[in-house]
Amino acid sequence: MQEQKTPLSATDWIQAAFRALAKGGPQAIRAEAIARDLKVSKGSFYWHFKDVPALKLQMLEHWQRKATEAIIQLVDNSVASSVGRLHLLVEVASTTDTSAYGGVNVEAAIRDWGRYDEHAFAAVETVDEKRLHYVTELFSNCGIPEPQSRSYSRLLYGSLIGLEALSGHTKADRKNDLLGLLDLLLGGNKVVN
Amino acid sequence: MQEQKTPLSATDWIQAAFRALAKGGPQAIRAEAIARDLKVSKGSFYWHFKDVPALKLQMLEHWQRKATEAIIQLVDNSVASSVGRLHLLVEVASTTDTSAYGGVNVEAAIRDWGRYDEHAFAAVETVDEKRLHYVTELFSNCGIPEPQSRSYSRLLYGSLIGLEALSGHTKADRKNDLLGLLDLLLGGNKVVN
DNA sequence: CAAATTCCATACGGCACCGTATGTTGACTC
DNA sequence: GAGTCAACATACGGTGCCGTATGGAATTTG
Numbered sequence: 001m002q003e004q005k006t007p008l009s010a011t012d013w014i015q016a017a018f019r020a021l022a023k024g025g026p027q028a029i030r031a032e033a034i035a036r037d038l039k040v041s042k043g044s045f046y047w048h049f050k051d052v053p054a055l056k057l058q059m060l061e062h063w064q065r066k067a068t069e070a071i072i073q074l075v076d077n078s079v080a081s082s083v084g085r086l087h088l089l090v091e092v093a094s095t096t097d098t099s100a101y102g103g104v105n106v107e108a109a110i111r112d113w114g115r116y117d118e119h120a121f122a123a124v125e126t127v128d129e130k131r132l133h134y135v136t137e138l139f140s141n142c143g144i145p146e147p148q149s150r151s152y153s154r155l156l157y158g159s160l161i162g163l164e165a166l167s168g169h170t171k172a173d174r175k176n177d178l179l180g181l182l183d184l185l186l187g188g189n190k191v192v193n
Numbered sequence: 194m195q196e197q198k199t200p201l202s203a204t205d206w207i208q209a210a211f212r213a214l215a216k217g218g219p220q221a222i223r224a225e226a227i228a229r230d231l232k233v234s235k236g237s238f239y240w241h242f243k244d245v246p247a248l249k250l251q252m253l254e255h256w257q258r259k260a261t262e263a264i265i266q267l268v269d270n271s272v273a274s275s276v277g278r279l280h281l282l283v284e285v286a287s288t289t290d291t292s293a294y295g296g297v298n299v300e301a302a303i304r305d306w307g308r309y310d311e312h313a314f315a316a317v318e319t320v321d322e323k324r325l326h327y328v329t330e331l332f333s334n335c336g337i338p339e340p341q342s343r344s345y346s347r348l349l350y351g352s353l354i355g356l357e358a359l360s361g362h363t364k365a366d367r368k369n370d371l372l373g374l375l376d377l378l379l380g381g382n383k384v385v386n
Numbered sequence: 387c388a389a390a391t392t393c394c395a396t397a398c399g400g401c402a403c404c405g406t407a408t409g410t411t412g413a414c415t416c
Numbered sequence: 417g418a419g420t421c422a423a424c425a426t427a428c429g430g431t432g433c434c435g436t437a438t439g440g441a442a443t444t445t446g
Contacts, residue, residue, distance in 0.1 A: 007393060025309045027220035032433060041395050042434090048393090051435070105308070111358055112305040115298070116218045125360040132359075151370050154359060155352060158370070162355025165304055166325075166347060167318040177344050177351070184377045200423055225403060234425050235404090241423090244405070 008038065010048045014062055017055055022106050026113040026120070029056060060123040063110055067127045071134055082141035083186065086156075089135070090182050093160055094175040108164060132157055142186060152185045201231065203241045207255055210248055215299050219306040219313070222249060253316040256303055260320045264327055275334035276379065279349075282328070283375055286353055287368040301357060325350055335379060345378045 016038050020028045031052055035042040049055045078088045114121040135153035144152060159181055163174045209231050213221045224245055228235040242248045271281045307314035328346035337345060352374055356367045 023309075025218060025220065025305070027218065028309075030433065031435085040393095043394050043396075046435070108308065112218070112308065114360075115301065115305065116216075121360070128360050151366075151373060154356065154362065154366070155370050155374055158355035158359050159348060159352045160355065161358050162351035162353065163347065165354050165358075166351050167307075167314070167321050169347065173344075173347070177348050180344060181348055181374075223403065224405090233423095236425050237423070239405070 008040065008044060008048070010058070011062075012038070013045065013048055013055065014059055017059055018063075018106050021059070021113065022109045025109065026116060029059075031055075056117075057119060060110075060119055063106070064123045064127060067107075068130050071131060075134070082138045086135075086138050086142070086182055086186070087179070089138075090156070090160075090178045091175060094163075094178045095171055105164070108161075111161070128157075139185070144185075156182065156185065201233065201237060201241070203251070204255075205231070206238065206241055206248065207252055210252055211256075211299050214252070214306065215302045218302065219309060222252075224248075249310075250312060253303075253312055256299070257316045257320060260300075261323050264324060268327070275331045279328075279331050279335070279375055279379070280372070282331075283349070283353075283371045284368060287356075287371045288364055298357070301354075304354070321350070332378070337378075349375065349378065 013034065016034050017029050020030075020034055020037065029052065031042045031045040035045055038044075045055075049058070074089060074092065075085070078085050080088065110120060111124055114124040132150070132153050135157060136150045139149035139152045140146070156178070159178060163169060163177060206227065209227050210222050213223075213227055213230065222245065224235045224238040228238055231237075238248075242251070267278075267282060267285065271278050273281065303313060304317055307317040325343070325346050328350060329343045332342035332345045333339070349371070352371060356362060356370055
């Protein structure tokens with residue numbers, strides 16, 4: 001527990017802002033509220049950022065980078081086949097998802113944010129497009145032709161998003177449901193690893 | 194265009210509140226802002242409602258009723274088989290969804306709302322449970338055993354939600370993707386209505 | 387050690403909203 | 417045609433937030 005008065009960085013503020021976003025939605029991204037959470041005054045905020053919109057833009061940039069880095073990391077680490085990569089992708093995404101930052105559903109909160117803010121919408125659009133492109137390629141490598149591979153990637157990715165939004169639904173449920181869907185998409189044969 | 198000064202009802206306020214919700218999120222449900230939209234003063238609001246939380250509760254009650262009525266209506270109107278009902282369900286839900294009220298994504302906005310408000314969460318939970326129960330029964334009637342029918346209903350309903358959240362994705366895409374998923378879930382045989 | 391710079395606290399005016407209190411207007415009642 | 421009541425409008429104090437301005441401590445730098 002570092003109780004010392006180590007000076008805050010802009011990244012500290014951004015992380016705290018993501019916690020606020022996850023907990024209270026986009027309108028919870030307020031300078032004074034986050035300052036209270038960090039136990040400093042808002043004078044600190046206006047030293048690190050020009051204003052609240054500037055903070056929001058930096059949050060989106062930050063997330064957009066992290067969200068695509070995660071994919072690249074998975075690509076490189078999993079040296080398996082495309083089928084194995086799909087399974088690994090589903091397994092990782094369905095259990096942890098991108099709960100970096102504060103700990104909870106930052107991903108979903110940003111997606112919500114995109115419904116009310118054009119900048120957030122653009123960020124979500126970019127990330128979705130990159131992820132879908134990657135998954136589509138994986139399906140293509142599994143022998144699925146062009147029009148279907150894109151449809152399958154939308155179904156898999158869309159299901160991941162939708163199942164997270166469902167309420168009475170454990171992580172184990174989610175993982176099983178998504179793995180079942182993947183097997184169906186890949187031809188119904190049970191693929192081991 | 195009824196430009197007369199016909200007095201407002203509580204339902205008028207609720208509908209306007211749903212428009213505000215869909216456009217600006219839960220924090221956009223404000224008495225004075227909605228009053229401006231309705232071109233009245235907030236004195237009117239505090240005559241119809243005790244306070245803002247009371248309006249929100251009435252909104253949730255209102256939606257919860259409408260959201261389950263829609264299912265019952267579909268059940269009764271479609272006299273086809275269970276397979277036909279599933280197809281009809283997907284077709285209707287993927288194109289129009291529950292865009293009653295103001296015209297746009299009230300459904301998605303309430304789901305977002307549920308992430309930050311416990312009452313909204315409870316409403317979404319109840320509606321999800323009822324819909325999932327209904328779809329599970331349809332799958333059961335198609336000969337799919339218990340553990341899978343529930344998983345399939347989650348997949349279908351979750352995909353519907355998730356695909357709506359995807360950005361670069363037309364309504365036609367959505368419908369095709371979901372019908373394709375349904376065919377996969379029903380055994381891969383193309384079922385014609 | 388004096389000066390500059392970093393990092394933050396405090397104080398201010400302004401705005402948007404909340405909820406209440408009270409005034410106003412039309413319709414309807416007898 | 418005085419009284420009642422529904423359906424507002426208006427005015428008020430209070431709060432939380434924004435952005436700015438300015439002051440101060442702590443560290444670094446010449």
